[in-house]
Each structure stands twice: as C-alpha cells, then as structure tokens.
Amino acid sequence: MWIEIAHFSTLIALVLSIVLLTAPLIGVFWQRPVWVRIGRQASFIICALLTLACAGLIISFLKHDFSVKYVAEHASLKLPIFYLATAMWGGHEGSLLLWAWMLSLFVAIAAWKHWSTHSVSMPWVLSILGGVLLGFLLLVVFLSSPFDRLINPPFDGRDLNPLLQDPGMVFHPPFLYLGYVGFAIPYAFAMAALITSQSDNEWILATRRWTLFSWAMLTIGIVFGAYWAYYELGWGGYWAWDPVENASFMPWLTGLAFLHSVMVQERRRMFKTWNLFLIITTFALSLLGTFLVRSGVLSSVHAFATDPGRGVYILVFMAVLLLLSFGLLTMKSDQLKETPQLESPLSKEFSFLINNLFLVAGACTVLLGTLYPLAVETLSTAKVSVGAPYYNKVFIPIMLGMLLLMGAGPIIPWQRTTLARLRREFLLPIALGAIGIITALLLGVTHPFGVASVGLILFVTSTHLQDLIRNTKARMDKESLGPLVGFIQLIQRNKRRYGGMLVHLGTLTMVAGFVGSGLFQEERNLFLSLGDTLRIGSWSLTLQSVDKTARRNWKADEAVFKAENNGKTILLKPQKRTYSKSDQPTTEAAIHSAWNEDLYVVMGDAVKEGVWSFRIYRTPLVSWVWTGTGIMIVGVFWAMMQGRRLQRKPV
C-alpha cells in the first residue's frame, strides 16, 4: 500500500518535472509570466510529492514489507529500528530517490527565496533545475526503481550489509548528497546568468550561501566516510584513496577553488570565465561522483550494483550536461571580456590564482588516478590499479604549498603591495615558523614532510593570529573599547573574513592530525593468550578474558584488555562479529581516543586453543582530524551568517 503511494507520487513528480522544465521557458518566449508562476508552483508540488515518496519507502521498511524487493534486499526482521529507517539509502535505488528528493527540496527553496529578487534569471534557473530533476527521476522510475514488488515475498529479508550498520555510514551518504545536490543551485544560477547575458557578479552574490552550505555538507559527508572507515573497517587508518572516496574528493577540491576565486571576481571583476568553468566542473564532478559510486563501475565496498543500463544512462546524462554547459560558455565568451588585469605577483588575486592552480591540479590528479584504470579496462583487456603512493606523492607537496599560500593569501592586499609592508607582515611569522622547524629537528623529527609541516603550521597560525590581534587593537584604539568587546565586534562585523580564517585554523588542526597519524603511527601484530601483557607507547595492555557475547542480529567473540597509562586504567573490548544473516565476520575495533593519541585494538582469529592474534595501533593526533573538521564547519557557518554586503566601492 505505502509503496504504491510512493511509486505513484514519484510518477506524478516525474510528469511535473517536465512542466518545471518547459513552463518557465514558455513564459519567457511568449512573455506570459503566468507560465513562469506555474513552473514555480510545480517545484513546490514536486517537493511535496517526493517527500511523500521517501516517507512511503521508509514506512515500508518500518513495516517490514518484504514484498517490496528493495526492502527485502536491505532489511530483515531483526534489524534495529534506527538502521531500518535509514536503510532507505542503504542501496543505490533508494539513494537515487534521496538525491532526487534533496534536489526537489533545494529547487523549492530556491524558487521561494530568489523569486522576487531574481525575476529575470528565475525562469531559466527553474527550467535548468527541472531538467536535472527530470533526468534523475527518469533514472529512479525506469532504470533503478526502489518500488518493485516481489511476486513471492520472502518471510524475512536479506538484511542490511553488516558493514553499513554503523552510524558513520548512516550519515555519510545524506551529507554527501546534500553537498552534491547543493552545487546544482549555483550551477543553475551561473547558467541562467550566461543565457540572460547578465554574467556580472549577481549570480555569485546570490549563490554565495548555497555554495558555502554545499561545500560544508560535502566536507561533513567526506569526514563521516573517513570516520566510518576508521571505526568500522579495522585497518587503523581513515583514508585509503579508494575510488569511492576519490569520487567525493574531486568536487570538494574544485568547489574549494571556486569558493576562493569568486572573491576575486567580486572585488576585482576578474576570473569571470574561470569561475563559470569551475562551477560547471564542480557540478559535473558531483554527478560523476554519484555515477561512479552508483553505477557499479568501481568495485569496492560501496558499489553493490552491476547494471550497465544505468551506467550508460548516467554517462549520456553527463555528456549532455557538459556539452550544453561548455557549449554555452563558448558561445557567450564575448561577454566575458575582462578589463582589469593582474598587476603584481605580490597581490591577493595572484595568490588566489596559484591556490586555484594547486586545487585544480589536485582534482586532475585524483581524476587521472580514478579514471585511468577504468579507461584501461574499457579499452583493453588489462586491469590496472593506482595505489596510495601515487596520491601521497602528489598531495603532500600540494598540501604544503597550499599551507604556504594559506598563510600569505589572507594577509596580502589586493592589487599590489610593497616589500616594506611584506616585511612588516611576515617577519614575525617566518621567524616563528623557522623556530618551529628547528625545534622539530631538535626533538628528533627527521621526516622532511613532518618538519616542513610543523614550520608551515606555525607560520600560518601566526599570520592569522597577528592579523587578529592587530585588527582588534585598531578597533580598540578607534572606538576606545576593551580587548574582549573589540575582538567580538571585529569578528562580528566581518563574519566572512573571520569565518574564513577559522576554517583555515580548522584546516591546520586537520593537517596536524594527518601528519601525526600518517607519519608516526605505531603498529604491532602479535599473538596473545590470557594474562599476556604488551607495551605500546606509554601504554601497557593486558589480555584479561575472551568471551562470547550477542545482540539482536549478531553474535561475537569479545576480548577484554586492561590498558594502563600513568595510573589511568581503561578497558578495551575488541570484537569479531558474525551477523546472523551473513557468513562474513566483521571486525569491531576497540578504540580509546584521547586528545593526543588513539589506541586501536583489532581482534584476529584464534591461532590455536587459548591463543589469539591481535593487531594494535597507537596513532597520534587522529582526533585532531575530527576536531579540525568541526572547527572548519563552525567557520563556514559563521561566514554564511553574513548577509549581503552593500555595494562596495570598486577597488
């Protein structure tokens, strides 16, 4: 019953998305505003219908309706209710419906918020988004339907893949999709601006919050994925340059480039074509991310499907989108002439340009490493893989270069600067960075990247703090305020700048985490019997017991370790779980997380009676990666809170 309601409302939404695609265009060409309004209403109704469709699917899960094929494949009677409700996006059919629902929600919000302020571009925005939505709904209804019924419903379902029964994996896809889908809105505004020949700054100003929001969601989604890999996969790391991770990393990189380079267009009227290129690329890479993961072309834990029809459809969809977008960009290139030019390499715009080069090079690196194996496989019989060393070799220098720019970019003024001013701004940070490098060397850090990152982190932190202190002082002197009030006023009046700086500080925290966990991880593989003790770092671990334990849909062998460190005692309980519906055992690592290091214990098989194998990691600074992400997100939201600025006087 519920599934029919869901199916039927998706069908109506499909028909209405054709209306959303065409009606606004009729309104524009025959100058009948009422048709544009019809399109707007259609967007609201589509959103309501798809909400109903998602609800219908979730209710089918909650009711254990195994006559629905999708439910039977992704749930079971014993699945806990939390995973039951969220199993809706446990497979690709449901995820695509979720994608479409989010898009419809964003379209409705855009149609509501920007209706009166952007009346010229609105018909085009609606129509473009209608086209994207139509593309996705066709996929959901005809090629990847979550609404199919089974003729002989099983008594119980197959259960959700045990690896996906984890909070990290529950929240990973929705956030990722919020990011992917969010980029559709700036993309549509950019295209509309091109079509209506208003490719000045308006589309950038209008979509600033959308872009920031999407990028923040993408960040959260990616980090949830990493967090899941760390907690669930039991190999002690969080990022493996798996194609699925790469797929979400590419739009993140180009989106980040876009966030920076639009500032140049806003202030200096430059990089117009480049910004359009970046937003088209970012949205296209978002689609590619969905395609790569959901078509099954990659074989990894995420990609459960093998269905060429779906893959070909998404490829054609992307090809059409890219051809139309870049075709339009070429056709309209004459209106994108730029009058101001770069004046000096010692300017903010130049540092942003280099920043963009780095980020785009990063995206190309990932694209090459991800698609090359697919190309080889398609064009010949050989199969090839590109390992983590390739990415690390490229990304570590890029990251260090980005850090250097991050220290300089916010401080260097627009247009040009003088050497005297540079000396004033950078003398102290460079000195501090140098001290950092020397200290690291004295402390016995020998890895060149470790040493360089310590120096750079100190350099960037001090440029940012110096800027903060100087500007607070200036405000205190000007309005004779106390330091705290001055500081609060400063960061409140310029939320965008200081939100951005907070994002930078969050990034530094993350980088410290990357360096600590990447270069200084300690790993032990060993056999233990009851009562055995081992030392790792300043910890001493004793295996106390190994027992059997069980929950609703799994049973497990559970080891109990007593871990002691300077008088502090904790218990660690790693498990080897077997889910009742599956023959694959899964590892549940026991993790003790502290501010400075994580202790991570993985249980292996019993080697013989009373002896088990264990793998134990001591990883410094992992929690800094998660904390840094939190700081970044706060920074992004702080920057988002700034409303539109009054027209600045042109610089």
Add this chain to the structure above:
Amino acid sequence: MKTRPNKRLFLIGTLILVAGALAALVFSSFTGALVYFHTPTEVTAKTTELNGKKIRIGGMVQAGSLVKESGTQKIRFLVTDGTSQHPVRYDGMVPDLFREGQGVVVEGTWRTGQDFMADSILAKHSEDYVPVEMSKEGIEKSKDSLMKSLK
C-alpha cells in the same frame, strides 16, 4: 617601476613555471605507480615477462590449500582461477573476508619459480551481497559474478 609588457611576461612566466612543476609532479608520480592485475592463467603465460614486476593476482583461494604455520601469522595458500594456480605466502593478519573458496587479490613482486610473497591481501567479496541461507544456485551465480568482476 618596470614597463607593462615586461611585468606581464614575469607574471605569465611565474604561472607557467608553477603549472609546469605541478604537471611534472603529477606525471612523474603516475608512471611507476601503476600495478597491473593478472589472473593466475595470465601469470603462467607471461611468467618471464612479469619477473621482478609488482603485480596483483586475483582469483579464488583454492579450497583445502590454506596452511597456517603454527605460532606465527604466516600462511600459504593457492590462488586459482580454475585453470591455473600459484602458491602464495603471506605474513600478517588477513582481512575479514579472506577464506578458502572466497575471492582474493594478492599484491606483491612476481619472481619466476618462487612462491609469490604477498605484501598485501585484499579479500574480494562478490559484488552481490550473499546471505548464508541462499540456494546453491545463488552461490554459484555469485561466484561467477565474482570471477567476472576479478577479470
């Protein structure tokens, strides 16, 4: 102050230099990072050609071939695709999905005439997630799809 064209030249030069360095970094890292994948049959066919190269071999862990050396984590097994098989040695904890009769991908350096010393083992689960009580037919089918996905 310098003249304008001179300055532009300097700017463009800097840009080209940075972009060139980045491109060089990417491509120099890319060559040499590629690891080719082979089935056991291919390895038998190209055994001398592959000598000394880092490769991946994908197949099934032959049933009954897994030997564990007691007191250590060392294991030895045969990787097979039904036609051809090769002995593999590995020292370390194996992934959850590793077991006899399941798909496996081993990575290491091929030395003709010696056992394949794997640096890492990637267990491959079939693309279709198969629960325990599935029919024999279903398991066969998923095995087929596994072999196909390994190719």
